Amino acid sequence: MAAKSVASPAPAVDEVCQERSIHVEHVAEIRRNVLPGSDALRIATLFSVLSDPxxxxxxxxxxxxxxxxxxxxxxxxxxxxxxxxxxxxxxxxxxxxxxxxxxxxxxxxxxxxDEHIRQLLRMGIDHIYEGQSLGGNVISEVVQ
The missing domain is CATH 1.10.10.10 (Winged helix-like DNA-binding domain superfamily/Winged helix DNA-binding domain)
Structure with a gap:
């Protein structure tokens, strides 16, 4: 049986550049500050561990x-x-x-x-409840 290929939806017109243009100074800055693959993998692993409810x-x-x-x-x-x-x-x-x-x-x-893990959790909570309130208090205040 032939495998079906699933095409991802094309990005909306307003989500992509309308004209191909390279900004040399931006590219140079990206290359100076690129996150090494091994570090990206470690961070991705941390976030995957945090993805379980x-x-x-x-x-x-x-x-x-x-x-x-x-x-x-x-x-x-x-x-x-x-x-x-x-x-x-x-x-x-x-x-x-x-x-x-x-x-x-x-x-x-x-x-x-450590405090980094506590901050990650608090920031996640703050982000999902941004602007919402609970009994007159902003929800992010409850966790702190």
Whole structure:
């Protein structure tokens, strides 16, 4: 059976240049500041890890935790998920250096690894709720 090729829709006329023109100074600046492929891959991997709704709920719970850290049981119960699901998601987040853990006896506590991760999450929340309000407060204020 022959494979069907799916053509992507053509861009709208107002989305592309109407005349082919190279701005030498812009090209030179792009080349001076190009993001190396290995760095682009690492950033893409980080964003792909953040693309899972369950992982984002885990991260948000950790961001909102009064002490900044939570154990698997509290995360699972609070999110209405089973321990296995949450443990798996935490393992993925830990492998990508998004969360860190500490063990106290038989209990394992997780926290967001640093302020960069907290800022990424807050910026994502701010972006999706931009201009919306919740009971008179801008939603982004709730998370901070």
């Amino acid at each position: 369950t992982r984002l709920q885990v991260m948000h719970a950790l961001l909102s935790a009064p002490t900044g850290e939570l154990c698997v049981c509290d995360l699972a119960t609070g999110l209405g998920r089973d321990d296995t699901t949450i443990s798996h998601q935490l393992r993925v987040l830990r492998q990508q250096k998004v969360v860190a853990m500490r063990k106290v006896g038989r209990i394992v506590y997780y926290r967001l690894v």
